[in-house]
Amino acid sequence: MYHNIGDKSGFNTVSLDNFKRQIEFLKSKYSIVSLGNYIQELKEHDSNDKIVTITFDDAYKSYIDQVIPYLEVEEIQSIVFVPVSHVGKYNVWDKGSDKIDIMNWEDLKEVSQNLFVEIGSHGLSHSRISKLNNHEIFREIKDSKDILEKKLFVKINHFNFPYGQLNDLNFFSMKILGELDYISACTARYNNKNSLRNIFSLNRIEVEPNDNIDIFKNKCERHYHKKYFKRIVKEMLINLRLIN
Numbered sequence: 001m002y003h004n005i006g007d008k009s010g011f012n013t014v015s016l017d018n019f020k021r022q023i024e025f026l027k028s029k030y031s032i033v034s035l036g037n038y039i040q041e042l043k044e045h046d047s048n049d050k051i052v053t054i055t056f057d058d059a060y061k062s063y064i065d066q067v068i069p070y071l072e073v074e075e076i077q078s079i080v081f082v083p084v085s086h087v088g089k090y091n092v093w094d095k096g097s098d099k100i101d102i103m104n105w106e107d108l109k110e111v112s113q114n115l116f117v118e119i120g121s122h123g124l125s126h127s128r129i130s131k132l133n134n135h136e137i138f139r140e141i142k143d144s145k146d147i148l149e150k151k152l153f154v155k156i157n158h159f160n161f162p163y164g165q166l167n168d169l170n171f172f173s174m175k176i177l178g179e180l181d182y183i184s185a186c187t188a189r190y191n192n193k194n195s196l197r198n199i200f201s202l203n204r205i206e207v208e209p210n211d212n213i214d215i216f217k218n219k220c221e222r223h224y225h226k227k228y229f230k231r232i233v234k235e236m237l238i239n240l241r242l243i244n
Helices: 016-029 035-045 062-074 105-112 134-152 171-179 213-221 226-243
Strands: 004-006 013-015 055-057 078-082 117-121 158-160 184-190 202-204
Touching: 004 016, 004 062, 013 016, 016 062, 016 213, 035 117, 062 078, 062 105, 078 158, 105 117, 105 134, 117 134, 134 171
Parallel strands: 004 013, 055 078, 078 117, 117 158, 158 184, 184 202
Antiparallel strands: none
């Protein structure tokens, strides 16, 4: 899971040099596939340690400026998740952080026509599902899909929960995803294992700005990385609060 790519690392930003090293490592060890093909592989085998898919949250401008030119040459698939109401704007949800520009509709039309790109929904407003009522959740999931499909003339099969932690998911949202013919949904819950059982709450590995190639390899190859255990502890605390 990536957010922004830049000349230098920074807030939510992996340097282009590090990104290229990371992709080279993935190419040497795994099959890099589209998210659609990743899901198909799960359906056929329910698990596969030898495939990966590359995801980009928030549809930042660097996706068209820096990511696509490189991945296109390497013939590597990726998916970008779009926060629909913020197209052409910037990351207002990251208060006090660096301002990062988001692609506009012309940018999205261009990348949506690229054979190596899938487009997914990151909701309308980049709001936490846990802060919304059922009507608002329905709009986030349905309207974002409808707008993207109408403007870009592509099928939107995949959703990505903003923030994507345990308390940002609920039964209603997953039910709506199925009813609206989404194929999958991603979270930000740390783990490198998935199966059909969590098709609407897929785990991912976040690539962070300071991840050198050794840290990156460790994240990819270790099933029980320390960040996984941090996630488990955090979710135990969330569950305790929900019970109380």
